[in-house]
Amino acid sequence: MTTFQSLGLSKPILKSLDVMGFEETTPIQEQTIPLGLEGKDVIGQAQTGTGKTAAFGIPMLEKINKQVKAVQGLVIAPTRELAIQVAEELNRLGKGKGIRVLPIYGGSNMERQIRALKNNDIVVATPGRLLDHIRRKTIKLQDVHTAVLDEADEMLNMGFIEDIRDILKALPEERQTLLFSATMPKEIRDIATTLMNNPEEVKVKAKEMTVENIEQFFVEIPEKHKFDTLTRLLDIHDPALAIIFGRTKRRVDEVADGLQARGFSAEGIHGDLTQGKRMSTLNKFKRGRIEILVATDVAARGLDISDVSHVYNFDIPQDPESYVHRIGRTGRAGRKGKSISFVTPREKDQLHLIEKLTKKKVERLKVPSSEEAARGQQKVAVEKLAETITNNDLNNYKQAANELLEQYESTDLVAAALKMMTKERSEVPVRLSSVQPISVKNAQRDKSKKKGGYRKGGGGKRNFNNKNKSRNRNFSGKGGSKRGNYQNKGRS
Numbered sequence: 001m002t003t004f005q006s007l008g009l010s011k012p013i014l015k016s017l018d019v020m021g022f023e024e025t026t027p028i029q030e031q032t033i034p035l036g037l038e039g040k041d042v043i044g045q046a047q048t049g050t051g052k053t054a055a056f057g058i059p060m061l062e063k064i065n066k067q068v069k070a071v072q073g074l075v076i077a078p079t080r081e082l083a084i085q086v087a088e089e090l091n092r093l094g095k096g097k098g099i100r101v102l103p104i105y106g107g108s109n110m111e112r113q114i115r116a117l118k119n120n121d122i123v124v125a126t127p128g129r130l131l132d133h134i135r136r137k138t139i140k141l142q143d144v145h146t147a148v149l150d151e152a153d154e155m156l157n158m159g160f161i162e163d164i165r166d167i168l169k170a171l172p173e174e175r176q177t178l179l180f181s182a183t184m185p186k187e188i189r190d191i192a193t194t195l196m197n198n199p200e201e202v203k204v205k206a207k208e209m210t211v212e213n214i215e216q217f218f219v220e221i222p223e224k225h226k227f228d229t230l231t232r233l234l235d236i237h238d239p240a241l242a243i244i245f246g247r248t249k250r251r252v253d254e255v256a257d258g259l260q261a262r263g264f265s266a267e268g269i270h271g272d273l274t275q276g277k278r279m280s281t282l283n284k285f286k287r288g289r290i291e292i293l294v295a296t297d298v299a300a301r302g303l304d305i306s307d308v309s310h311v312y313n314f315d316i317p318q319d320p321e322s323y324v325h326r327i328g329r330t331g332r333a334g335r336k337g338k339s340i341s342f343v344t345p346r347e348k349d350q351l352h353l354i355e356k357l358t359k360k361k362v363e364r365l366k367v368p369s370s371e372e373a374a375r376g377q378q379k380v381a382v383e384k385l386a387e388t389i390t391n392n393d394l395n396n397y398k399q400a401a402n403e404l405l406e407q408y409e410s411t412d413l414v415a416a417a418l419k420m421m422t423k424e425r426s427e428v429p430v431r432l433s434s435v436q437p438i439s440v441k442n443a444q445r446d447k448s449k450k451k452g453g454y455r456k457g458g459g460g461k462r463n464f465n466n467k468n469k470s471r472n473r474n475f476s477g478k479g480g481s482k483r484g485n486y487q488n489k490g491r492s
């Protein structure tokens with residue numbers, strides 16, 4: 001076990017880490033924080049949910065000089081929600097040192113951002129909005145000594161590369177550049193090294209690219225049966241919080257509407273929604289006020305919502321990398337999670353491609369029948385009833401119970417209670433617009449076209465092997481203007 005003290009961090013940062021309940025380093029933190037402190041450029045690759053934010057954040061925060069009244073650190077992230085989440089994490093980490101971190105992203109008030117920029121040490125930005133500020137000369141970057149590309153491979157895919165080059169050109173040449181992601185395809189790594197100064201590459205050694213604590217399944221299923229199968233699985237799994245990924249914005253809207261029609265607590269999020277709507281939906285999800293988030297890849301990268309127990313790939317993703325990030329929204333910081341991917345018979349090759357990249361076999365799950373789904377729901381109700389007996393003082397209800405028992409058979413009474421607790425689903429038929437299956441060939445063609453222990457709010461201790469589930473939720477995400485690239489993700 002490596003402690004943060006042993007890395008020689010300053011008192012104020014150690015104090016923040018203590019407040020956050022971080023006890024020991026994660027492997028990527030242990031390996032990259034010392035390099036970062038030495039001033040080296042670093043390409044860091046480690047599995048989802050293993051603390052990359054603090055791995056780049058801590059060295060950056062250590063190097064901020066509070067006497068200098070200017071932006072000294074810059075983080076670029078692919079989506080607005082992720083920019084906000086990273087800024088929140090850095091604010092917590094830098095609190096002991098009095099460091100101020102500002103997220104800037106498209107869709108929010110430009111003037112207000114300009115005023116706020118004056119008082120901040122670190123800026124976390126989406127590329128589009130940052131370039132706006134650079135072009136309008138409303139941001140001063142001459143004191144930036146550390147630049148980070150979070151989700152580096154995504155930022156350097158062909159859709160973003162020119163923006164990133166322009167941004168880096170606006171920074172002092174004498175600077176440290178840090179690139180982090182859970183995935184780093186070779187061709188992207190090659191581009192990355194041209195932007196950096198002799199980078200050290202740190203790849204946390206793991207047998208598989210995905211974390212062990214996510215159990216991965218697939219169901220093989222024709223397109224037209226996907227929706228009914230989804231609702232059955234949801235009834236059987238009864239997830240605490242679930243994210244369902246769909247391929248397109250329209251798809252996301254249709255699935256979210258369909259789930260609502262069948263009585264599920266679901267909402268959709270994608271790049272066509274206003275910033276306000278995106279934020280409010282995500283916040284509701286973080287607080288558990290909606291249980292199911294239906295999303296495009298806009299929510300695939302970086303978002304850290306601790307109670308997500310299930311990820312469903314309603315449509316299999318186009319890139320194996322995208323699969324890694326999507327399922328990585330569960331199983332974070334040592335918690336357990338499950339992923340279930342829907343694969344149409346014609347998409348089996350795509351599944352094999354994913355297994356090849358991740359070096360992990362995805363287990364087949366049987367398509368449940370409607371009887372199995374009904375039994376699954378009853379099982380959930382039975383478990384809730386048993387839990388209520390164990391965890392509550394039921395004395396106040398006993399008189400009423402005895403009276404009922406004089407009138408009715410005990411079996412009938414329990415059956416009635418179970419019926420009341422079981423959400424009987426409406427059978428409304430839900431029809432989705434048809435979509436093309438993903439084929440490996442198409443995916444490759446698209447690629448060539450493109451070429452153009454854990455935190456706790458209140459000081460409790462957490463570490464990466466801690467299996468305790470915490471109700472403490474935190475989140476993050478994406479943003480912006482449309483670009484004809486990479487599956488048309490909403491970006492800014």
Ligand SMILES: Nc1ncnc2c1ncn2[C@@H]1O[C@H](COP(=O)(O)OP(=O)(O)OP(=O)(O)O)[C@@H](O)[C@H]1O
Pocket residue numbers: 021022023024025026029046047048049050051052053054181182301302303304328332333453454455462463464474
């Ligand atoms: N050393 C630590 N001890 C305890 N918790 C930690 C530690 N480091 C990070 N965490 C927590 O782990 C969670 C995941 O961290 P983070 O979001 O940085 O992961 P990531 O590696 O960037 O994942 P992704 O690839 O999905 O972006 C966060 O809630 C974070 O606060």
Ligand SMILES: [Mg+2]
Pocket residue numbers: 052053150302
């Ligand atoms: Mg991250």
